[in-house]
Amino acid sequence: MSQQAPAMRISRPHWQALLDELESARRQRHLVTYRALLERLQLPAPAMQTLAAALEHLAALDAQAERPLRSALVIxxxxxxxxxxxxxxxVARLGRFAGPADGPAAASWHAGEVARVFEFIYPEIS
Structure with a gap:
């Protein structure tokens, strides 16, 4: 994990629940909001920081395995x-995106990444 990434502080059951939620969204070809994930996962405080760290960790794992980034499904x-x-x-730190975090380049890159996630079949990760 990169030095800039927040430390992972998520329990194994919460991690598996996060993976399950993202897989369900992928199969249904839906995006999920941060708020909806927080409500479904019932993470302990500080919940948003924990979710952000977990999503960054997952992005790093997917990037390392050269897979589309499942964390792109969370909006x-x-x-x-x-x-x-x-x-x-x-994703810029991971070398997947270069440019401003808002605007047409980010929106275009995100739309393409989401399409790749929807088409990719992820191996089971425990």
């Missing part, structure tokens, strides 16, 4: 319907 409730800025900073 903000804002009108942009894009992930938060931290997601784009993370």
């Amino acid at each position: 903000s409730q804002s009108a942009s319907r894009l992930p938060r800025t931290g997601f784009f900073e993370c």
